[in-house]
Amino acid sequence: MTLTSGPVQDDLTVIVEKTLRSLRISGHLIGLQYLVAAVSKAVKDPLYPLYVTKKIYPEIAFQFSSSDKAVERAIRTAIRSGWELGNSAQLEEIAGYPLKKFPTNAMFIDLVATHIRYDLHK
Secondary structure (H helix, E strand, O other): OOOOEOOEOOHHHHHHHHHHHHOOOOOOOHHHHHHHHHHHHHHHOOOHHHHHHHHHHHHHHHHOOOOHHHHHHHHHHHHHHHHHHHHHHHHHHHHOOOOOOOOOHHHHHHHHHHHHHHHHOO
16 A cells, blocks of 8 residues: 555645655565654644554554554664664654664654644744
């Protein structure tokens, strides 16, 4: 399944994907597509990251014909991959504070969504 709606992606999806790719999350990881979906929803609903296991994983699993566990693992792998490729400084800039280790899935989704939400309302 692709992230496009018709031939062109919507503006929010493009912004989210560009932000995630700037954090060095590679397009060859399925976790990138899952993160684009999760972060896009979290931009629209700030409470969305509070329900990672009860809402995010099941909804994305359904959307991509996957399982909750596979979605959780793929997102974690994508976040870790970006972190290990050196995005920690940029992610700390987005967070506004130093990060001692790579963030949890919920924390990462919340950080990126909040950053994008603030940028959209400047």
